Amino acid sequence: MVLLAEDDPAIAEPLSRALEREGYQVIVVIDGPAALHEAAQGGIDLLVLDLGLPDLDGLEVCRRLRSAGRDLPVLMLTARADEVDFVVGLDAGADDYVAKPFRLAELMARIRALLRRRVPEAVEVNGVRMDLAARRVQVDGHEVQLANKEFELLRVLIQHAGQVVSRDEILTQVWHDPELKGSKTLDMHISWLRRKIGDSSGRERRISTVRGVGFRFNAD
Structure with a gap:
């Protein structure tokens, strides 16, 4: 199960379709509190998290998940490409970081790589x-x-x-x-x-x- 936290439908809709075509179940949320709520329910294998979510940004969502002991993989999306922002995101607990605009094929490869880490041998x-x-x-x-x-x-x-x-x-x-x-x-x-x-x-x-x-x- 992939939780996609992205408030831009131009990104969320094609990415959700691509994930479903590969056989993943997808839950889409559009703000930080909803992302925290869904992640807390369990059963999530990966969180694709937009940095610029309304109400609660992606950094804070990630920090709260980690402080609560949630170890699910987090791939963070951001419109900022500055190296400092990448470091801050990783320090907040993200496992990977992709800058917008991105190529869908590359993002899907990153997602598959993170999900493979969760699969026992x-x-x-x-x-x-x-x-x-x-x-x-x-x-x-x-x-x-x-x-x-x-x-x-x-x-x-x-x-x-x-x-x-x-x-x-x-x-x-x-x-x-x-x-x-x-x-x-x-x-x-x-x-x-x-x-x-x-x-x-x-x-x-x-x-x-x-x-x-x-x-x-x-x-x-």
């Missing part, structure tokens, strides 16, 4: 271990081969283990196309994935179907 839940960097999967100690979409589907489910992930969210993150919701694509991949992780029968499934909502990877 490996995750293990309920007998299934995923090495995300090497793209390897082991089930009960034995390696299994997954196709690309199966791997991405398992990654989304296992990173939200114990939680229900909606069909729309899965289609957005794995296929980048929520419009596929009327097709059987997701259900077929769930079926294939279940067979490969030894989850094709029995009551204690690793992947549960929550009818009308989505799927849950059971944590135990």
